[in-house]
Amino acid sequence: MRAVAAIARVSLQGALRSRLVVAMLGLLLLTVVVLPATIRGDGTLAGYTQVQIRYGLGAAGMILTVMTLWAAAAAVSLDVETRRVQTVVTKPVGPFTLWLGKWLGLCVMNAVLLAACGAVVFAMFLWKTREGPWDPDEARDFREHVRVARIPVSPDLAHLDRRIAEEEEAIRRDPEAPVDVRDARAVREVARQRAVARELFVAPDSEKSWRFEPPRRIRTDRPLVLRFRLAAARMSMEPVEGAFRVQAGPQTTDLIPVAAPPNRTTTLTLPPLSLAPGQPVTVTFVNRDQPAVFSAGEGLRLGVYETSFAVNYGRALLMMYVRLVFIAALGVTAGALFSFPVAAFVTGCLVFFVAMTAFVRTTPDAAHSHGGPPPEASPWEAFANRVAGAIHPVFVPLTDPDYLEMVSTGESVTWGLALRSLGFKIGVYGGLLALGATAVLRRRELGEARA
Amino acid sequence: MSAAAWARDRRTLAGLVVAAAGLAVAHLQNRPLVESRVRADIFEDPLGxxxxxxxxxxxxxxxxxxxxxxxxxxxxxxxxxxxxxxxxxxxxxxxxxxxxxxxxxxxxxxxxxxxxxxxxxxxxxxxxxxxxxxxxxxxxxxxxxxxEDAPMYFELAFIFQHKLGEKLDEAYPYYRNRLADEMTRLGLGFAMDFDRLAGDADARDALRTRLRLDVGRMREIDARYGPLDWRTPWPQAIYWAHQGLPLADSFHERALNRIINQCLMRMVQEGTAVRRDDGTWTYEPNLALAPVLVRRMQEVAARYPDEMPFLHAKVGNLEEVIALTGVWGDWATARMAHDALREAMGITEEEPPEVFAALALMARVDDPSSARVVTLVLGALVQAEQWRARAQFVRAMRWEAAAQAWYEAFDARLVSESARRRLSAPPLDELRARARHHVREGQASGFPFRTDVDLLELMAVFAEAGPPPSPAP
CATH class of the missing domain: 1.25.40 (Serine Threonine Protein Phosphatase 5, Tetratricopeptide repeat)
Incomplete structure (x- = not known):
């Protein structure tokens, strides 16, 4: 353990000796202090919060990524290149200890820097969103709906698969089907869209109910909220009028009238309900107006209070930290395999691939969704899609939801999400990288004289 | 020196030579690049x-x-x-x-x-x-x-003229209310005393900081195109369009001139802001701008003599001025506009403007657009008040009935809720009260009243004679 600590200390010192890392530290300081001063937001508290947290932490995360990537790629490779590694490997220190020490040094560096950045951004957030300067109603809404952490619960659509299958059948029988019926994936996608649309459509003067299953552990002292967004075909100031009724076991609320602006997310605080653990909630929308359709995706969600904003913010920082230490593991491993510039390049490329595969995979689907015949893919595009499709499953566990957006909109970054990220990035992929690097370092001749 | 050291130094030397050559090539390229940037007008002075x-x-x-x-x-x-x-x-x-x-x-x-x-x-x-x-x-x-970017002045002027000044966005009354509130807070209004404003350092600074308006330029704009009511959106549209004019190429010069013309026309129709008791604002004609518009039409048409869009705008606006000033009884301006129109159309015969005003009015009451409906109805109600004040009760009732008919005809066209919210005229009773106010407040909007002309009678004569001929010569 002492050996690991000693190597970690040397790794940290080595990182801080790098001119690029020092320059990045300066940039980090500038970003964290100057960037919030340039933020003007859209004039609302919610808008300011989104921009400040997303870009304040986002920019810090980007700089830390570059720093980590550089320092990690250099950690082993430069030691090998300058033969400093010989002073370590000639001692009773195994390759795994070497890798672990190098990685832990970078973990400490990231922990300190990220904690400092997170604290500065949070302090600025608290200062800017303090009560004084804002409209009291807006401040109250902000406290209730944004400065919290709620778990969004989507309606239970278990029966959707049957509906999708029916829609698929209908599309295949349709001589004027909007897609090539031989393309099973396209047919499935159109069928899914139609089924979801039907599920979320409420005809005038009618009602529709959805069942929600909140998490078993739920804070009963905080009200549930309903977030919904109604789609409208035209831009109008005219709200869609209707009412919600909520039922949980024997308790049923009165009709809660709403006049919801179309194409905007509306948040409705529901009357108090005492929910037993695991008790489902049924929400009914009574449409008294024009045809209404809840937007797919985020169109109808029940928000269940989970924890405070500060805890949620901390979990977002944890997610960010896990990402950085995974990049550190990747860089240290690459440094064990290659010389410094190659290691830095390979690590950079892998980080880029992780970010881009989802984009490459979804781009053809996005083109499909605009209707018309599917675009003819060039041979290069077809090849890139195949490659992206093949490696996508490998990278999926490494991709995170947009946790900065979640925390800045009052959505909970759950412990489950954070632990999943931790488990995959450090437990599984970090472990594999450590094993690979150990195997390579064991076989690699680290003491060879320079040519 | 060892062979290895020499080889290392040779590599360093070669690197230095390549770097120096690169620097020399970059230096040679620099001047043409700077020149081409200047030619393309993309030369930047980031520190200035x-x-x-x-x-x-x-x-x-x-x-x-x-x-x-x-x-x-x-x-x-x-x-x-x-x-x-x-x-x-x-x-x-x-x-x-x-x-x-x-x-x-x-x-x-x-x-x-x-x-x-x-x-x-x-x-x-x-x-x-x-x-x-x-x-x-x-x-x-x-x-x-x-x-110095004229298109930017155009865009800015256009937002004031179109987004706030026209009635296309359902929320336009709110925009106008907010603008009028802010202008009032800053001490702006109708027919302003710019000497007093220029002497008030706080007000001057507030205008400069909040709205980037310079009092000297405002005075110049007001003298040239006014008297303006600065609580409405159009004076600011004119202010920015006017700033862009000296910088504009031929295309944008026309576009900016067009904005000024359209703003003047709109201000004749609804260029005076009146605060209601509930704090909201309503808009009435600013007929003091009608002679300004007539002169402006002549100037612009003379500047672009062979361009049909400007000629059409001139003819249309002059007809509008004749009809609106006629119904309000401002016969001096109606005559001025009529003379300009005859000149534009090459008509040499002497014609009474009253006849043309009656014809133009007939065409307009059939199509009382949202921009002119208040001017027409309010003008008719002012006529009714004027006749009533002269104990001509039958004429007064006829004008009152005409006002109501025009108002209802316009209202009946607003079939959708959206159109009603966007375009509805103020309630008729509110307009009646405003008409009484205009007549009671002396000559605020009244003009030397002519008892020898009754446009409604003329219109009735033309109506009996058959469908109204087109007022356009």
């Missing part, structure tokens, strides 16, 4: 007249700022597509700061915020925030970095 942050980003980021701007632009487009608007103002701010001398970027983002994003909000206050953000982006910052 810019705040430190912009200087820092433009200099420190170098060529990378284009890349960052592209990334932010892509993000902005994606967020807009997903209906996530919170970040758009911020992104527009950063993108424009990264490319501060790229005027089209400012224009695009201002337009996007004021027009494309604002309409996604149903609350008028939310909409106004986006429109205001668009205005501020151009007026407070874009023009600061691009003070």
């Amino acid at each position: 007249h810019t705040p430190p942050l912009v200087s820092l980003t433009t200099v420190a980021l170098g060529g990378f700022r284009g890349l960052i701007a592209d990334m932010l632009w892509v993000r902005s487009a994606r967020l807009q597509e997903e209906g996530k608007y919170f970040e758009l103002v911020q992104l527009a701010d950063w993108i424009t700061k990264l490319e501060p001398r790229h005027a089209a970027v400012w224009r695009y983002h201002a337009w996007n915020l004021a027009y494309n994003v604002s309409v996604f909000f149903s609350d008028p206050a939310d909409r106004w925030r986006w429109v205001e953000n668009g205005i501020q982006l151009l007026r407070d910052e874009g023009l600061r970095y691009n003070p």
Whole structure:
């Protein structure tokens, strides 16, 4: 353990000796202090919060990524290149200890820097969103709906698969089907869209109910909220009028009238309900107006209070930290395999691939969704899609939801999400990288004289 | 020296030679590059007249700022597509700061915020925030970095003229109310005393800081195109259009002139702001601008003698002036406009303007557009009051009935809820009270009343003779 600590200390010192890392530290300081001063937001508290947290932490995360990537790629490779590694490997220190020490040094560096950045951004957030300067109603809404952490619960659509299958059948029988019926994936996608649309459509003067299953552990002292967004075909100031009724076991609320602006997310605080653990909630929308359709995706969600904003913010920082230490593991491993510039390049490329595969995979689907015949893919595009499709499953566990957006909109970054990220990035992929690097370092001749 | 050391030094030397050669080539390329940038009018002086942050980003980021701007632009487009608007103002701010001398970027983002994003909000206050953000982006910052970009003046003037001045956006009454409130707070109003304003340092500074309006230029605009009511949107449209004129190419010169003409016409129809008891504002004609509009039409048509759009605008606006001033009884201006119209059309015969006014009015009461309905109805009610004051009760009743008929005809056209919210005229009783106010307040809107002309009688004669002939010669 002492050996690991000693190597970690040397790794940290080595990182801080790098001119690029020092320059990045300066940039980090500038970003964290100057960037919030340039933020003007859209004039609302919610808008300011989104921009400040997303870009304040986002920019810090980007700089830390570059720093980590550089320092990690250099950690082993430069030691090998300058033969400093010989002073370590000639001692009773195994390759795994070497890798672990190098990685832990970078973990400490990231922990300190990220904690400092997170604290500065949070302090600025608290200062800017303090009560004084804002409209009291807006401040109250902000406290209730944004400065919290709620778990969004989507309606239970278990029966959707049957509906999708029916829609698929209908599309295949349709001589004027909007897609090539031989393309099973396209047919499935159109069928899914139609089924979801039907599920979320409420005809005038009618009602529709959805069942929600909140998490078993739920804070009963905080009200549930309903977030919904109604789609409208035209831009109008005219709200869609209707009412919600909520039922949980024997308790049923009165009709809660709403006049919801179309194409905007509306948040409705529901009357108090005492929910037993695991008790489902049924929400009914009574449409008294024009045809209404809840937007797919985020169109109808029940928000269940989970924890405070500060805890949620901390979990977002944890997610960010896990990402950085995974990049550190990747860089240290690459440094064990290659010389410094190659290691830095390979690590950079892998980080880029992780970010881009989802984009490459979804781009053809996005083109499909605009209707018309599917675009003819060039041979290069077809090849890139195949490659992206093949490696996508490998990278999926490494991709995170947009946790900065979640925390800045009052959505909970759950412990489950954070632990999943931790488990995959450090437990599984970090472990594999450590094993690979150990195997390579064991076989690699680290003491060879320079040519 | 060992062979290895010599080999190392040789490599270093070779590197230095290559670097020096590269530097020399770059030096040779520098002058033509600078010249071509000057020719293309993209020469930048990032350190001049810019705040430190912009200087820092433009200099420190170098060529990378284009890349960052592209990334932010892509993000902005994606967020807009997903209906996530919170970040758009911020992104527009950063993108424009990264490319501060790229005027089209400012224009695009201002337009996007004021027009494309604002309409996604149903609350008028939310909409106004986006429109205001668009205005501020151009007026407070874009023009600061691009003070010689005439299209930017056009865009800014257009937002005032079209977004606030026209009745296309359902939330336009809210925009106008907010603007009028702010202008009132800043001490602006109708037929302003600019000497007093110029002497009040606080008011002058407030105008300069809040609205970027210079009192000297306002005085110049008011003297040339006024008397203006600065609580309405159109004077600001004219102010910015007028600033752009000396910088404009031939295309934008016409566009800016067109904005000024259209604003003048709209102000004749509804260019006076009147505060109601509930704090909201209503708009009445500013007939003092009718002679200004007539002169302006003559000037502009003379400037562009062979251009049909300007000739058509002149004819249309003069006809409108004759009808509106006729119904209000301002026969001096009606005659002036009629003379200008005859001259434009090459009519040499002497014709009484009253006949033409009756014909023009007949054509307009059949189509009482939202812009002119208040002027027509209020004018008819003023006529009724004037006749009543002269104990001509039958004539007064006829005018009163005409006002009601025109009002109802217009109201009946507003079939959809949206049109009703957007275009409805103030209640008829409110207009009656305003008409009484106009007559009671002496000659505030009244003109030497002619008892020898009754346009309604003339219109009745023409109506009996058959369908009204086109008023256009």
